[in-house]
Amino acid sequence: MSMTSNGIFTMRTPLHGLYGLGLFMALVPAFFAVEFPWREGRTALSSLSMAAALFNMSYEWLIVSGFDPPGFRGLTQRVATIVIFGWYSAAAIAVGRAHPASRRTELTGGPGGQ
Secondary structure, X not given: XXXXXXXXXXXXXXXXXXXXXXXXXXXXXXXXXXXXXXXXOOHHHHHHHHXXXXXXXXXXXXXXXXXXXXXXXXXXXXXXXXXXXXXXXXXXXXXXXXXXXXXXXXXXXXXXXX
C-alpha cells in the first residue's frame, strides 16, 4: 500500500508513503534475520539482513529530517532502492537454496512425487 501511494501522490505530501507506513519496511529484513529457524550457520545472510534494515532506517531518517542533499535526491533515492529491494532478491535466493526439498515437492505435486 505504501509503494502504491508513492506512485500516486507526489513527495512532500503526507499521502506519499501513507503517512510513514514505509518506515516499517526496515523491520522486514530485521525480522528475517532474527526469526528464521535456519539462521544458525548463516551469519553472512543475517549480517546482510541487519545491514539492509539499518541502511533502510538511516535513509528514511535522512529523508524525514531533511538532510537528504537537494542536488542528489534522485541519486540517493535510486541507490536506496537498489539496496532495499536488492535485499528481497538476495533473501529469496537464499531461501530457495536453503530449502530445495520444498521446491521439489511443489513441482512434483506432493510429498510422494505423484
